[in-house]
Amino acid sequence: MTAQAGQPVRLFKKVAVIGAGLIGSSLLRVVKERGVATSASAYDASDAVRNRLRELAICDTVSDTAREAVEGADLVVLAVPVGACGTVAAIIGKHLRAGAIVTDVGSVKGSVAADVAPYIPENAAFVPGHPIAGAERSGPDAGRGDLFANRWWILTPLDTSPLDAVDKLGRFVEAIGAELEIMDTEHHDMVLAITSHIPHLIAYNIVGTAADLESVTKSEVIKFSAGGFRDFTRIAASDPTMWRDVFLNNREAVLEMLTRFSEDLTGLRKAIRLGDGEMLHKLFSRTRKIRREIIESGQEVAAPDFGRDQGAASGDAKAEG
Amino acid sequence: MTAQAGQPVRLFKKVAVIGAGLIGSSLLRVVKERGVATSASAYDASDAVRNRLRELAICDTVSDTAREAVEGADLVVLAVPVGACGTVAAIIGKHLRAGAIVTDVGSVKGSVAADVAPYIPENAAFVPGHPIAGAERSGPDAGRGDLFANRWWILTPLDTSPLDAVDKLGRFVEAIGAELEIMDTEHHDMVLAITSHIPHLIAYNIVGTAADLESVTKSEVIKFSAGGFRDFTRIAASDPTMWRDVFLNNREAVLEMLTRFSEDLTGLRKAIRLGDGEMLHKLFSRTRKIRREIIESGQEVAAPDFGRDQGAASGDAKAEG
Numbered sequence: 001m002t003a004q005a006g007q008p009v010r011l012f013k014k015v016a017v018i019g020a021g022l023i024g025s026s027l028l029r030v031v032k033e034r035g036v037a038t039s040a041s042a043y044d045a046s047d048a049v050r051n052r053l054r055e056l057a058i059c060d061t062v063s064d065t066a067r068e069a070v071e072g073a074d075l076v077v078l079a080v081p082v083g084a085c086g087t088v089a090a091i092i093g094k095h096l097r098a099g100a101i102v103t104d105v106g107s108v109k110g111s112v113a114a115d116v117a118p119y120i121p122e123n124a125a126f127v128p129g130h131p132i133a134g135a136e137r138s139g140p141d142a143g144r145g146d147l148f149a150n151r152w153w154i155l156t157p158l159d160t161s162p163l164d165a166v167d168k169l170g171r172f173v174e175a176i177g178a179e180l181e182i183m184d185t186e187h188h189d190m191v192l193a194i195t196s197h198i199p200h201l202i203a204y205n206i207v208g209t210a211a212d213l214e215s216v217t218k219s220e221v222i223k224f225s226a227g228g229f230r231d232f233t234r235i236a237a238s239d240p241t242m243w244r245d246v247f248l249n250n251r252e253a254v255l256e257m258l259t260r261f262s263e264d265l266t267g268l269r270k271a272i273r274l275g276d277g278e279m280l281h282k283l284f285s286r287t288r289k290i291r292r293e294i295i296e297s298g299q300e301v302a303a304p305d306f307g308r309d310q311g312a313a314s315g316d317a318k319a320e321g
Numbered sequence: 322m323t324a325q326a327g328q329p330v331r332l333f334k335k336v337a338v339i340g341a342g343l344i345g346s347s348l349l350r351v352v353k354e355r356g357v358a359t360s361a362s363a364y365d366a367s368d369a370v371r372n373r374l375r376e377l378a379i380c381d382t383v384s385d386t387a388r389e390a391v392e393g394a395d396l397v398v399l400a401v402p403v404g405a406c407g408t409v410a411a412i413i414g415k416h417l418r419a420g421a422i423v424t425d426v427g428s429v430k431g432s433v434a435a436d437v438a439p440y441i442p443e444n445a446a447f448v449p450g451h452p453i454a455g456a457e458r459s460g461p462d463a464g465r466g467d468l469f470a471n472r473w474w475i476l477t478p479l480d481t482s483p484l485d486a487v488d489k490l491g492r493f494v495e496a497i498g499a500e501l502e503i504m505d506t507e508h509h510d511m512v513l514a515i516t517s518h519i520p521h522l523i524a525y526n527i528v529g530t531a532a533d534l535e536s537v538t539k540s541e542v543i544k545f546s547a548g549g550f551r552d553f554t555r556i557a558a559s560d561p562t563m564w565r566d567v568f569l570n571n572r573e574a575v576l577e578m579l580t581r582f583s584e585d586l587t588g589l590r591k592a593i594r595l596g597d598g599e600m601l602h603k604l605f606s607r608t609r610k611i612r613r614e615i616i617e618s619g620q621e622v623a624a625p626d627f628g629r630d631q632g633a634a635s636g637d638a639k640a641e642g
Contacts, residue, residue: 142625191537194531197549201586201589204604208607209578212581216516222611222614223502225615226472227516228516229515229520230615231524231553231555258593262583264533268526269579272568272579280569281565283529284525290554291551300554304456
């Protein structure tokens, strides 16, 4: 609110966003709303998305090539799936203007750093980044100007990232309403493996398991999903390509965290088999506290049931009759 | 809304609710709001809860013993943890009036049927039941009169349950705004194992795993929880005693479903290890459809992110500044 209400902070002359899905289109919206750049251009590999972008009018120019989009840009944001960052960098690298800052928004930083850095010329800067924000919807219509508000945006500078570029990108992150965090790529990938990648993996997994049962029909799973299952389907509805790329590119950290998860699950299975109520009660009491801490930290709503039945009622397919 | 607006349907003279937690107190509220009983009494084993119930004034009588609460009641609802149902039944069995209907709200039906049935006299009826509704909060203050609205309420009649009692209880379920479903105890326990018990188990498990890591601090887990982890903490904040009892009493079905879940997870792990992007993309695309079906069935809100950032904003600890 502060940045919107006051004088706009024009940090860049031209921001180019490559990839206009949920994240890219949200970024275009907030850049426009908050006036942090004089102009914004966008490119997306899909004809349909480019056409839709023109209709939405959330940026000044929709380019027909990535090369055209980045021409003259002093900030270039790669908002494509993790596995596509290297390809895009190879295309745009030679066309970056001197002094341009390049960043990305991928959920894996080690592989993106390795894939992109070789294509960035010496007179430009590359600072990998990752906003911890998202939703289960994809595409340019799903974007929202407030998607990053009050959310962490992690930058993982490389040894080759110039300090002034890191500093300027940090100010950009704050100007669009996000909270800045700096860490190294390796630690980022470990933190995200447990806070995001494993949760998505087990959500995808249980939804798949439930759909394949013979003893319980899929329609029963759907019908009685309010018992807990439906919570998992939200993140299991995330973009398949983006998530395929995350798992292929953060393999080591994901496999390590998955080992921990499976070890603990084996312990729980044993407690159930042996009827060890004390062990179960102890774990279930500990985990309750963590949600309270997340709510206190401002990263979750305090309303019960995520506030589902209050404000979200308008989006409800079946209202109480 | 229909039942509230029209003439109240007084199905029972006296409803007795034993246990006034989230479910019991919600039931008391809706019974009062919709006038489905001439009077309602309640008992809870906790002095503090009984005192709070008197302050809340959501029932006509708060009794100091379970025996006193059920005296003269034509409907008795056991709203205690699954593991306590047998104990309560042993206490109240001899004091039930002729023709009384006894039901429960437990998430496991096989064990409750076995534990409770022996204590129900021949001139009373026992029809096990289970509303598929809940929230991560517990206690009499957490209850809401609309908790069961548009939610399924499963009855699992036994061979010994008189048909007229099943029918009357079914009308009660509908009169309080829930949707009636009938199935047998064994199938119920299998359906709930996958739609509710396993989701809770893996949510408890991942929250525990995350808290115990050495490579990622607990404060980092909390800080970056918006990447997916926070979704799991909601159900991992459910009542520890209730859930301990669920796992101890639905052991067979839970262990069977857990085996399926683990087999599938092993397959996913292998796909990640081998870099099998096609397998991952195929699963992630399938699971997306299931959420859509749950929303279409009316069991989930359509708003992205559960509508968290809209209606729930008032409950948010840290508003955008």
